[in-house]
Amino acid sequence: MRSFTDARTPDTVDELWLLQHPPVFxxxxxxxAEHLLAxxxxxxxxxDRGGQVTYHGPGQWVVYLLLDLRRRHLGVRALVxxxxxxxxxxxxxxxxQSAPDPKAPGVYVNGQKVASLGLRVRRGCSYHGLALNVDMDLEPFTRINPCGYAGLEVTSMRTLLGDSCPDMQLVSENLLQELGNRLALQ
Known part of the structure; x- marks a missing residue:
């Protein structure tokens, strides 16, 4: 992401990168360091993104938003x-039913975090992005203070929906469509 951002020109097309990480904090x-419990x-x-510590792993969609914010006339708060x-x-x-919390970036369901955000802006361009917990093992979140908040509970679509949780592919298609519509991306 850093290399892509450093090599950008005013004509570089914006990109969204969709992926799942192997287990990593x-x-x-x-x-x-005190937010890494065990x-x-x-x-x-x-x-080199904003924020504290989070967990990424299989069953979580991560979307990196590689955007020229100046060209889009978009500020960081508006992007968040x-x-x-x-x-x-x-x-x-x-x-x-979910909502953002104006005091802590991310998306929450009944006070439990289901999606995290962490961005970096360099040379007027964003990188890093979001992580949406779809169908993942949530145990690693108990080993940290997620996003620097002691006792913050984390949830997933699977936990909330049980057997009616959609598959990963369907969630990714929907998420990319929503992002693309708001960003006017093709």
Whole structure:
């Protein structure tokens, strides 16, 4: 992402990268060691995004938003709002009522975090992005203070919907469509 961002020109097309990570804790620029309670065998990687510590793993969609914010006339707060709205709409399409929290970026269902955000803006361009918990093992979140909040509960679409949880592919298609619509991407 850094290399892509550093090599961008004013004509570089914006991109969304969709992926799942192997189990990893990522600690942002503001990350403090006391938020890593018991990482055990899961690696901890320092990253250059905002925020504290989070977990990424199979069953979680991560979308990296590689956008030229200047060209889009989009500020960081507006980008965060756009991402959160896209996640809320995606979850809503599967019957999950969710909302952002103005005090803590991300999307929540009844006080439990279902999606995290962590961005970096460099040379007027964003990278890093969002993580949506779809059908993943949530146990690793108990080994950290998610996003620097002691006792913050984390949930997933599978936990909320049980057997009616959609498959990963359907969730990814919906999420990318919501993001693409709001960003006017093709």
């Amino acid at each position: 990522t600690q942002g620029l503001a990350g403090r 990482p055990g065998d899961i690696p901890v990687v320092q990253v 709002d756009l991402i959160e709205q896209s996640i809320v709409a995606t979850l809503g399409s599967f019957g999950i």
